[in-house]
Amino acid sequence: MDFAAAYWPFDDPAGAAVGVRLRIARPPGWRIVVDLPGAFVAVDDDLARNRIGVPLDDGRGVIIGQLFDRAATEAGTVATVDPSAWRGTDAIAIGQKLLRQAWGAYVVIVPGPGHATLDIVRDPLGAQDCVTWQAGPVRLVASGAAYPADIAPPSPLAIDWATVALQLTVPVRVSEAVALTAMVAVEPGSLCQIADGRIRQRSLWRPADYCSPLQFPTPAALEQMIDACVAAWASSYMRPVAELSGGLDSSIVASALQQCPTKPVHWFTYFGEAPEADERSFARATALRLDLALTEVARSTRALVSSDFESVAAGLRPGMAGMDIHHDRDLAERADDLGADAIFTGQGGDAVFFQMPTAAVAADILASGASPIAFARAAIRAAHWTRSSVWSVAALALARRFPFPPPRPASFVRCAPGDHHLWFDGCESVPPAKRLQIFGLANSRVYFGASLRSRRCDLVHPLLSQPLVELVLATPIAHLTGGDRDRRLARDAFAGRLPPSVTGRHGKGDLTAYYGRLVARSRQFLQEYLCEGHLAVAGLIDRRRLASTLEPDNLAPCDAYTEILSAALIESWLRMRRHD
Structure with missing residues (x-):
């Protein structure tokens, strides 16, 4: 759901002028939810039913998105929620109530007195996008559409090359971090607190917190x-x-x-x-x-x-x-x-239902305190699944060395991966296969x-x-x-x-060969596009190694098709930003 929210000091004429421009320039289908001194919020109601943009008790804060009743879902039925049940001026309290009693795609925005502070809560899975930036005296919070950034762009605005490097090595971060110095993405499942120009985020929802008590x-x-x-x-x-x-x-x-x-x-x-x-x-x-x-x-x-x-x-x-x-x-x-x-898609099911064959399943059984006989049976089943020897599975499980899979950038990527994902907090006591599932959910x-x-x-x-x-x-x-x-x-x-x-199907579809043909047929263009582009100039990719990877004899052995396409998508975004 697209939305735009703006807050500024009540008596600031420059901020008020921005609010007027936002009101006049809002796209067709957008509904004004809040229009008060120092506050303006509009939402796009053009597509879905059950979308809400509801002011909070003070009339300035707002709950935006799609909300479903948790109790109804657990009972096997469908019901929306009355947002009045979550109204208030305490963002933490509102966020915790939402986490327990509702779910969906949503953002909560709660301004402090005089708009000197701003608290934002985003849904745990990140179904509703949310970014924030400062434009003069105005603090913007939005879904990331062209509006309102084209009316009140961030200042100053520049490419954040450290984030570009992160996106190149950990592609899933492309959907989360924003590679613009003046913009910050609100982390899913977190409370984002803005005060005195500083932004602090802390988790309200972590996967590790839901790994116990066990359910069957x-x-x-x-x-x-x-x-x-x-x-x-x-x-x-x-x-x-x-x-x-x-x-x-x-x-x-x-x-x-x-x-x-x-x-x-x-x-x-x-x-x-x-x-x-x-x-x-x-x-x-x-x-x-x-x-x-x-x-x-x-x-x-x-x-x-x-x-x-x-x-x-x-x-x-x-x-x-x-x-x-x-x-x-x-x-x-x-x-x-x-x-x-x-x-509608079925994406995410590999992680949700657990598609990954791994010896870590036996390690989970061992970590649960199972008897030696139960562990031996688990090792035999895991060995059959992974087509490995029972001894190798048992050895891995006993060693308990199953860290989160490290990012493995393609050989032509020069920047070293370095990232801490908030979703991995608290996972130290989570058994290995369950950690792998959390890793898959984060990537999803x-x-x-x-x-x-x-x-x-x-x-x-x-x-x-x-x-x-x-x-x-x-x-x-x-x-x-x-x-x-x-x-x-x-x-x-x-x-x-x-x-x-x-x-009963064994295996699943594989698009590797499809991507291979696509990259092979685009080889000359991709080489010129990337070797002469911003990533190469910034030193984030190695021209020589990329050219070698794109050689016909090397494409299949390197199997770097998605990494090449990811780099090209990032390169195209950089070129678009340089032309803005």
């Missing part, structure tokens, strides 16, 4: 939670469309959507040339079982050109969620032609990033819903997987609603 949901309980989360999001839209890749995750979302009063008006599946990128047989089986109108679209591997990257470069961040550029554009255009107000936040699809309509990832994420965080990985099969609990939960070919 039945397949039916998981099924009910998924259905309720999907239904809540579906209740917000009139004409959604959806993707059905043929994989388990998107099929689960499809099954849940078909039970909602508002069903997608159309379904799309995209397929590549390589067999592993062609999942049409699975998508067709699900479509037949659920009676879906499915359109099959061949993925384009047309060579990329500069205009492809420029199309996703507008905005406060590089369009990392639009990395599959041809697919992103095609689905955005199809959604636009159908008048869709949302696109890239799906909330900017893309052509998200600019045309809302991009909805219902598997990344707070109640579902908290449920699986509390569920031992051995229970989610049975110790020897990825996403076993989810497979069992939907075995009666999806084709056996989908729930």
